[in-house]
Amino acid sequence: MLQVNVLRTKTDWVKERLAIRNFKQPELVDAIIALDDERKKLQAAFDLSQSKINSASKDIGKLMAQGDKAGAEALKAEVAVNKTEVASLTASMTEVEKRLQETLVQLPNLPNEQVPAGKTPEDNEVVREGGVKPTLYAGAKPHWDLIKELKLVDFETGAKITGSGFPLYTGKGARLQRSLIQYFLDYNTAAGYYEYIPPFMVNEASAYATGQLPDKEGQMYHATEDNFYLIPTAEVPVTNIYRDTIVKESDLPIRMTAYSPCFRREAGSFGKEVRGLNRVHQFEKIEIIQIVHPDNSYQALDDMILHVEKLLQSLELPYRILRLCGGDMGFTSAITYDFEVYSAAQERWLEVSSVSNFESFQTNRLKCRFKDADGKMQLTHSLNGSSLALPRIFASLIENNQTEAGINIPAALQPYFGAAIIN
RNA sequence: GGUGAGGUGGAUGAGUGGCUGAAAUCAGUAGUUUGCUAAACUGCCGUACGGGUUAAACUGUACCGCGGGUUCGAAUCCCGCCCUCACCGCCA
Secondary structure (H helix, E strand, O other), X not given: OOOHHHHHHOHHHHHHHHHHOOOOOOHHHHHHHHHHHHHHHHHHHHHHHHHHHHHHHHHHHHHHHHOOXXXXXXXXXXXXXXXXXXXXXXXXHHHHHHHHHHHHOOXXXXXXXXXXXXXXXXXXXXXXXXXXXXXXXXXXXXXXXXHHHOOOEEHHHHHHHOOOOOXXXXXXXXXXXXXHHHHHHHHHHHOOOEEEOOOOEEOHHHHHHOOOOOOOHHHOOEEXXXXXXXXXXXXXXXXXXXXXXXXXXXXXXXXXXXEEEEEOOOOOOOOHHHOOOOOOOEEEEEEEXXXXXXXXXXXXXXXXXXXXXXXXXXXXXXEEEEEOOHHHOOOOOOEEEEEEEEEOOOOEEEEEEEEEEEEOHHHHHHOEEEEOOXXXXXXOEEEEEXXXXXXXXXXXXXXXXEEOOEEEOOHHHHHHHOOOEEO
């Protein structure tokens, strides 16, 4: 959520930035300022009336103590008038605040200056590529065939148990999955990220604070009986650790990592794009999250990018880093870098991580602040990224490392997996 | 799920209708003193939204788990909900 103050003081610049995203309703900015003006006017009137009531009430107390009943009654009548006024002002204020809030949450974050203009994924910029695309042998197969042959993942039984898109990892597949989780967490904690295992369901307040509500309601599984949402990413519960908190400036940066399953309804997706492990309703992901001083958030972003990049290098996967264009960025992001690995048998790039700086967009809703050296409250900045999302790593690992003898496990993973080859 | 106790500022904890935005202690912070460490003393020390100011000072309102209600006036009384703790029930 953007700060009204920013809209007010930098109106034209805000509209310019929104245009980079192809945001179609710049007039909302003016509407918000107008609503905020109205809110202020009502607040001032309310404060005045309430102040009259307060002082009259004190006087009534004194008059009663002195035994001046008539005087007290006269004042009570006066208070009654102000009370009606306060009641109607309160109603107007509630209404205006509600409209203000509803409008404010419709504005996406402002793209950073580095974000390229553009509408579709084709407009994303490739920042750099790394690793070597493997040359596969003649009989190489896409992962959905490999997992069947080697009994790594059983989609049919997963579908029987739950529904399509809920994979059942089996045997060596389950073991590979587990070793990846362990490896990623070790890698992240070694870099100073504090480890959590969060709740996998969150309440409405948490889903709202990180921006899943109201925008992405339909994306989440909803346990209506208790009004809990299954998390679409560990970002939601972990970032909410710092909801409504005032942190010490000296505690920044806060670095956190967490493993969690992620649940996404992905309504309306189907076809080749989502075949096999490419897109599923439940997947595993290890997330990294930072809450930092606003002056340092871009340094933190660079650190996170490097962190993820080195992890991909250690897995010996060919990868590329994209800077997303305005039109392809998430609602809450100021800048996003996507990491894709090349899946050799599918001959396509698969997104395995997305690292974003939210600046103060998320922390404003979250209300995570610190008091600076001058004693002023400031919003922290928040960032997050995947390090890493598993299914597509799984898919590209087995596709890229397949040989006639079996699937080679990269050296970094062997201590975790306990073998050098799957066959 | 049942019964009981409770939810007050960073922490502990006082406060049962007006003198309480809230005692006291601790922590924090600025300073004074002391030869260092330590200690002692003094000041400051909640958040939000307004007004005011170059910035402050100053000032209005709201907030004592959340939402309602009673009252001229509510942290304090009433109702609903949420959460925590204890015991019981169930259970990985």
